[in-house]
Amino acid sequence: MNNIQKLIHTIQYLGYRVLLEGDKIKLKFIGKDDPPKEASTIINEVKQNKDMVIEYLRNISQMDEIFQQAVNKINEGYPDLTIRYISKTFPKLYKKALIDEDKINTLWNEGKDVKAFEKAVNEWRKTQMKFIKLFHAKKNIDDKKDKEYNPSNRKPDPCQGLGKEEKEHGTV
Numbered sequence: 001m002n003n004i005q006k007l008i009h010t011i012q013y014l015g016y017r018v019l020l021e022g023d024k025i026k027l028k029f030i031g032k033d034d035p036p037k038e039a040s041t042i043i044n045e046v047k048q049n050k051d052m053v054i055e056y057l058r059n060i061s062q063m064d065e066i067f068q069q070a071v072n073k074i075n076e077g078y079p080d081l082t083i084r085y086i087s088k089t090f091p092k093l094y095k096k097a098l099i100d101e102d103k104i105n106t107l108w109n110e111g112k113d114v115k116a117f118e119k120a121v122n123e124w125r126k127t128q129m130k131f132i133k134l135f136h137a138k139k140n141i142d143d144k145k146d147k148e149y150n151p152s153n154r155k156p157d158p159c160q161g162l163g164k165e166e167k168e169h170g171t172v
Contacts, residue, residue, distance in 0.1 A: 004056045005111055007045055014039045020057040025050065056111045063108055063117045070125040074132070082135040090134065093127065100124035 008018055015031025016039065027043060029035045046053055087094040100123050107117040 002110065004049060004052050005109065007042065007049065008053070008056065011039070011042045011046065014042065018057070020054060020061070023054060025053055025057070059111050059114050060108075062114045063111070066114075066118050066121050067104070070121045074125060074128045077132050077136075078128075079132075079135060082131050085135050085138065086131045089138075093130065093134075097124065097127045097131070100127055 011018060011027065014036050015029055016035075017028045017030050019026040019028065025046060027046065029039075083094075086097075100120065103120045104117065104124055107113060107120055
């Protein structure tokens, strides 16, 4: 698959967009001038390796979806400065996250094993969620955003019952 990845990147570098529609590979030139002459050689290689190119593009599409879902889940509760705090306070956990990211990158570059990629992303996501919990524990922040009372620190949420809601946040 590594050669297929290089093939795809080369055709993209030459100014083509590569799309997969069902079992058809569509190459659309989006460059400014005429397509370069060497593009025809690369296009012929794509045609000769059609099955492998289709498999690679499908795998990458699935991997992208898996990764986007994990990132969206993490972003739901990721406060600023979390990474800085974790890297300084828990360097081993931070190193584990970097190793997880390297594994994801390797599997992405190979573009073969969607299941292994999904497993690696899940490990990375778990580590990132651990970051969030540790950071929230440091700040005494409750993970439940909708609660009126924060049982972890026995304090009301900011502005609750202080008579400042309307003044600070506009009309509620």
